[in-house]
Amino acid sequence: MGDSDDLVAKQKEFLDAFFKKGAEFAEELLRENEKLRFRVVKLEEQVAEQARAIPSAATLKELVEKIHSLEKERDTLLGRFSEVETEGREYAERYSEIERENASLASLYVATYQIHSAHDPRQVLRTLHEILLNFVGAKTFAVYVLDDEPRLLRPLTAEGMDGAGAVPLGEGIIGRVGETGRGYYSEVGPAGPEPRVCIPLQLKERIVGVVAIWDFLIQKTELLEGDFELFDLLVAQAASALEAACLAAGAGGASPLRYDTLAGLLEPRE
Amino acid sequence: MTALVVEDSPTMRQLVVFALRRIRGLAIVEAEDGVDALKKLQSQTFDIVITDINMPIMDGLKLVHRIRGDDALKHIPVVIITTEGGSEDRARALALGANAYITKPIQGPHVLATVKELLRIP
Numbered sequence: 110m111g112d113s114d115d116l117v118a119k120q121k122e123f124l125d126a127f128f129k130k131g132a133e134f135a136e137e138l139l140r141e142n143e144k145l146r147f148r149v150v151k152l153e154e155q156v157a158e159q160a161r162a163i164p165s166a167a168t169l170k171e172l173v174e175k176i177h178s179l180e181k182e183r184d185t186l187l188g189r190f191s192e193v194e195t196e197g198r199e200y201a202e203r204y205s206e207i208e209r210e211n212a213s214l215a216s217l218y219v220a221t222y223q224i225h226s227a228h229d230p231r232q233v234l235r236t237l238h239e240i241l242l243n244f245v246g247a248k249t250f251a252v253y254v255l256d257d258e259p260r261l262l263r264p265l266t267a268e269g270m271d272g273a274g275a276v277p278l279g280e281g282i283i284g285r286v287g288e289t290g291r292g293y294y295s296e297v298g299p300a301g302p303e304p305r306v307c308i309p310l311q312l313k314e315r316i317v318g319v320v321a322i323w324d325f326l327i328q329k330t331e332l333l334e335g336d337f338e339l340f341d342l343l344v345a346q347a348a349s350a351l352e353a354a355c356l357a358a359g360a361g362g363a364s365p366l367r368y369d370t371l372a373g374l375l376e377p378r379e
Numbered sequence: 380m381t382a383l384v385v386e387d388s389p390t391m392r393q394l395v396v397f398a399l400r401r402i403r404g405l406a407i408v409e410a411e412d413g414v415d416a417l418k419k420l421q422s423q424t425f426d427i428v429i430t431d432i433n434m435p436i437m438d439g440l441k442l443v444h445r446i447r448g449d450d451a452l453k454h455i456p457v458v459i460i461t462t463e464g465g466s467e468d469r470a471r472a473l474a475l476g477a478n479a480y481i482t483k484p485i486q487g488p489h490v491l492a493t494v495k496e497l498l499r500i501p
Contacts, residue, residue, distance in 0.1 A: 212488055219393045326462055328482045
């Protein structure tokens with residue numbers, strides 16, 4: 110009897126433990142189930158949120174069109190920017206050109222003013238000398254005046270050379286320029302026996318002298334447009350300035366521009 | 380601002396003055412040589428001196444030397460104009476205290492740019 114009671118007790122104990130474990134396992138399963146449900150709800154929410162974030166096909170199409178439109182706008186702006194850049198460059202070039210023209214006009218004005226404000230031949234020649242040296246950059250040059258008999262170009266003043274000799278009209282570059290009145294221009298380079306530049310000095314059509322340039326200052330590497338304009342000015346103006354100065358000097362320093370002289374000259378001729 | 384142009388040749392002086400007239404508000408005073416320039420420098424204030432080298436009585440290099448040796452004048456920027464275009468001449472002028480060196484034949488825009496730079500005019 111004692112053994113069977115013991116067995117029953119053991120069975121009961123076993124069953125109690127068994128059911129207790131079963132109950133605990135069931136509770137654990139329920140908790141796990143709860144957690145999983147919660148995660149499922151969370152995941153569903155996330156999926157829904159992501160689904161909302163993904164644009165619809167229509168929105169996507171709209172966005173692609175917007176991108177295309179922005180790309181077009183960017184290309185237009187880049188094109189305009191390039192145009193503005195080119196315009197800016199052109200304006201800068203034009204500005205430099207105007208500055209050069211302005212400087213050239215200033216040189217011409219100063220040269221004309223100075224050469225015509227000289228009142229004696231020495232002053233005219235000094236001004237001519239200064240123009241050639243300072244404005245043109247000539248280093249070795251001479252000014253010749255035509256001696257009608259015996260048709261020789263005689264040097265009146267020279268710079269950077271020991272006594273230039275007289276040149277018969279028609280001989281060499283100087284003589285030919287003195288004869289024809291056509292200027293001679295070659296590129297700036299090492300000095301040689303013949304001048305690099307030779308221009309006539311004219312009183313209207315009459316050639317009264319020549320300016321010959323053999324060499325230029327070391328920094329003068331080429332003849333510029335402004336130099337040719339100055340040469341043209343000297344061709345037309347230097348001789349008349351020299352003639353006016355000669356007239357003034359011939360009048361004993363007194364200006365030949367007097368009322369009685371002018372009035373006499375303005376009287377109608379019969 | 381006032382600039383002093385020192386040059387014995389009236390032709391050259393007028394050309395430099397013409398170029399400088401493009402700077403708005405710049406007054407220009409002219410001197411015929413170094414001695415004339417020093418007199419003017421002592422009687423009024425200048426912001427810049429532009430001088431030729433070859434001049435009678437007192438040449439441009441002596442003038443620069445005198446300016447740099449005078450406490451009241453040594454701060455004035457000096458531009459030298461010369462016919463000498465060699466690098467040695469340039470170095471000599473700059474060593475004497477010139478701030479810039481312009482060779483003949485002068486170009487108006489170059490004179491203008493040099494003076495503007497020294498006067499810090501945009």
